[in-house]
Amino acid sequence: SAVISQKPSRDICQRGTSLTIQCQVDSQVTMMFWYRQQPGQSLTLIATANQGSEATYESGFVIDKFPISRPNLTFSTLTVSNMSPEDSSIYLCSVEGGLSLNYGYTFGSGTRLTVV
């Protein structure tokens, strides 16, 4: 299955600033997914990123707040913009493992963001 390198693993940021999270995959994938896991909560999909097209955002998430880049088939970034304490969460990227779901979905190790 795919291996994902996600960074940074954690950060503490001042409110009003922005943080860019990177995900690097060791194989080419069509779709990459970005999730948010708020403290003590489940995972919520933020957006789906396809190479060469605009990301598709889920209800409640907007591009101005969470701009996404997908410059090639192995890399994507998620930016959390103009942060507030409510953005404190774990952010995870994910890709489909391949072989018609034989490997399920692979997740990055996550970025634990604290906004102060």
Add this chain to the structure above:
Amino acid sequence: GDSVTQMEGPVTLSEEAFLTINCTYTATGYPSLFWYVQYPGEGLQLLLKATKADDKGSNKGFEATYRKETTSFHLEKGSVQVSDSAVYFCALRLGGTSYGKLTFGQGTILTVHP
């Protein structure tokens, strides 16, 4: 809309006890179903999956059977270990216009005592 409901937690068991974590879903179409595990301080790992009705997924002593008639995918283990302490997430994946996205349940915290 599509959703996944897991049993309320946290669940606390003694080592070697039997584990069941209930998961039911609501979905249009025929989803694939997954159980993911998140160990303390780590990311999500796929535990097991089933892609069609009556399939049984199994891994590390855990099992779950895709029951279309009851729209359920309950996770079971016959004898839990302290190392099984983690958060367990049930999830579904649809095809069609929702292709690829996972919908997660709220997670169930499992604590196993020696």
